[in-house]
Amino acid sequence: TYYIKNAIIGIGENMSSIYNLTYEELLNYLLDLGYKKFTADQIFDWLYKKRVSSFDEMTNLKKELITKLKEDFTIGLLELVKKEEDTGVKKYLFNLSDNNKIECVLMFHDYGNSLCISTELGCNMGCAFCESGRLKKVRNLLPSEMVSQILTVESTESLRITHIVLMGIGEPFDNYDNVIKFIDIINDSKGISLGSRHITISTCGIVPKIKEFSNYKQVNLAISLHAPNNKIRNELMPINKAYNIEKLISAIKEYIDKTNRRVTFEYILLRDVNDSVSCAIELANLLKGMNCYVNLIPYNETTHIEFKKSTKSQITKFYDTLKKCGINVTIRKEFGSKVDAACGQLRSKHEEAK
Secondary structure (H helix, E strand, O other): OHHHHHHOOOOOHHHHEHHHOOHHHHHHHHHHOOOOHHHHHHHHHHHHOOOOOOHHHOOOOOHHHHHHHHHHOEOOOOEEEEEEEEOOEEEEEEEOOOOOEEEEEEEEEOOEEEEEOOOEEOOOOOOOOOOHHHOOOOEEOOHHHHHHHHHHHHHHHOOOOOEEEEOOOOOHHHHHHHHHHHHHHHHOOOOOOOOHHHEEEEEOOOHHHHHHHOOOOOOEEEEEOOOOOHHHHHHHOHHHHOOOHHHHHHHHHHHHHHHOOOEEEEEEEEOOOOOOHHHHHHHHHHHOOOOEEEEEEEOOOOOOOOOOEOOHHHHHHHHHHHHHOOOOEEEOOOOOOOOOOOOOHHHHHHHHOO
């Protein structure tokens, strides 16, 4: 069956989670059973507007349909294992149906509530500064497991998420099909109804997927760059040996030409590695003339990784140099000095404590 083939793509209970279905897939499922189109509207309303946690709460559906839904699908939120809080930020560790753990981070900004979600269990990109890559990839997350991060946080905190960033554990473009399906579900006006421009997807630079993504919706694109040249980037990010900076920048320029969308370049500042004024000048020359801006990120130090956070004065010098060179640049607000703020840190600590 169409919906089964496209929805059941993982392991464990979440294989059959109803949150794996796009509206179109749910509609096809119901039409196959002889129901009318409006029934799909009703179910999506129960799932994403009324936020029910069981099929029995869908009181305007026929009993035989509720029985069928129970046979074919599961429903429900994630299990909260641990929550850490600091000023302007909350970090969550969730348990999945196969007992794997994922994390996400809620950040309170002046423009809204932003949730940074995970897209994979672990990560195979192996970036030298990243805690997520220390624990290798176990599997892809399903669309339902990404959707459920939003639903569970909203239920836990009694608030609405206004912005989603796919910058947690995992490389989103290494789980491309599931991530695109997830975006389709949360962007649907009948579902969570998050606007495309309130969704940002981050990649370390998988060039073929960047090109494929240029044909997709107007979702924001962020590039984890973190170095102004191949020498430094090769040391920090193994992906650069497959798709070097020249190939990456060429793909980004094609993306901008095709979509007319501004691209964000994420740049973690590592003390005495990539934070010199000469690196800033080199970065400015690399990005000159592009419709982009640079987001400078003070590094979150971890006990397992040797890199250190750049000093405030060096961060300021780097910022000022980019500004003088005509590059749009911001310094990301620091979150979570009292929590395990680095991506993957909460999960790795939990795994090591077993």
